[in-house]
Amino acid sequence: MDYDIAAYGEHRPEYDSMSWALRHDEDEASSFLAALAPGGRALELGIGTGRVALPLAGRGLKVVGVEGSPTMAAGLERNVGDEDVEVVIGDFADVPVEGEFDLVYCISETFFLLPTQESQVRCVRNAAEHLPEGGLFVIQAFVPDHDLYCANQSTGTRVVGDRNAIISARRHDRAEQRVELQSIQLREDGNTFYPMLYRYVWPSELDLMAQLAGLTRVSRAGGWRGERYTGSGEYVAVYRKN
Template structure:
């Protein structure tokens, strides 16, 4: 697969109805984020159709989002009512906005969609430049599953129903920490393919990227409820402050 910043969203026109691909944690996420910058300004990297941005705006923040997919951005615009939300089309590694923000956030492993370590480092550095003094950068991500990635390829079943099934096939480049993923929805009336290319990041690697950009880690928890992060945690929410 070749990298295309728009590809993820353009291949998912039915994103809002893809329950199997969504976390359904928007209430918890928006509450957590709003408490970090009450009444302030926020920037979402990879805003999609506004799953978290819209409830965050309803909690009193002005939200700007960067989105690579015109289809996703159009979906967001259809969803916006009275909320103070706007979207900029572009590569979120570049953080193509001019303003500064109290809060920048990237959720649901969206950070992994940047396909190289260089692009991920560039994203964190550009984020730091867009933060106000004392501003916060929040990343939600999974802890890579060593058993899943120890081989060069793997398949797994995500969901099974009476008339459908969803399977995932992965090809893994261990040296680059890159994965080519194909999620396949099998139905009686035809199959649908959702390709994805991503580069996973270990929590300690993200910490180092932040440190190089002049950010200090404030916390790392296992979720939006500030559950303790342990060796058994499968995901995390990391918060970094601009020094």
């Protein structure tokens, strides 16, 4: 699969209307993040079209975002009203921005779009360099599903409608923890393909990446509302700069 850090957004020009691909947790996420750095400066890695950045800015934070996809960045600029939001085009593993931020965050498994362990380690290290002592780094991710990834390939059904369906096909490289994913929207007027390549990370592996970057885990919950972490499903991890 021919794929780079910009490919996710470039293959999804209609991202804002793809309800099946979105988490719909904007209020919970922005409330959680705003409470960590009230009135401060926040940096989002992989800001997309501003699904969380815009409501977060609406809660009084100055938000800067890094985005690899020009299509996504253009979508964000169309969505911005009075919110204090700025977007920088680039590879978020490099965190190509200036200055310090009270909070750096990466949501919706976006961190997994970095395709190698090296790029993920580099991302965490670079994010930490933009935090002052006591600054916070937040990642929303999921615990890899043993049943889903035990086979080299799998298919699944995401949506079934009267005149359309969305299915997902995966090819899995267990040695590299990489998954090639193709989500296919089947419709009467034609099919649309949404490719993705991601490298999943185990929670303990993420903790080690943070430790190497001078960060200490403060908490890990099962969601933005502080749900109990069970070792499966999604989670939100918070790290503090030492």
